Amino acid sequence: MITNISLVSVWVRDIDESLAFYTDVLGFEARDDITLGEDFRWCTVGHPSQPELQVHLTTPSKPLSGDLIGAMQRAQAEGGLPGIGLYVDDCHAAHAELVAKGVEFIQPPEERPYGVEALMRDNSGNWMVLVEPRDYSPEDISRSDFE
Structure with a gap:
């Protein structure tokens, strides 16, 4: 029986640069970093509060x-690949802190029925969402909230 999600992969342009971004900018911790052959490197990071979940940084x-x-590299260049969602205690404060560190935001913090949300890009152009969650029900959300 499946018990949990233990690994997610994020496509990056450069593993060393992304490792620095995820650890130095986002506050993740470095975990595995192993070169397995000429063309493959197993590099993972994780949030200190979630030891069971690893983020695999891969090209x-x-x-x-x-x-x-080639298609994935073009999508990366256009900033069109999805990344990960991150919960935050205070979306406005997290936004200000990350902007000060040079992070590119697509959308500043905005009120949503499910909380406060901001969209950013990692250093490889992947979309990432910051969410300060609040209690909600599906009935609280309408299509017009996103138009």
Whole structure:
């Protein structure tokens, strides 16, 4: 029986630069960093409060096909790949702190039925969402909240 999610992968342009971004800017901790052959590096980070969840920082490479690698690299260049969602205690304060560290935001903090939300990009262009959650029910959300 599945008990939990233990690993998510985030596609990055450069593992060293992303490792620095996730640890120095976002406050994650470095975990595994192992080179496995010429074309593959296993590099993970995680949030200190979630030891059971690792974020695998990986570049588009083999065994993916050349066409898929190219498509993913184009999507990265356009900033079109999804990243991860992060809960925060205070979205406005987290936004201000990350802006001061040079993080690019797509959307400043905005009120939503489920909390306060801001959209940012990591240093590889991946979309990341910061959410200061609040209690809600599905009935609290309407399509017009996102138009």
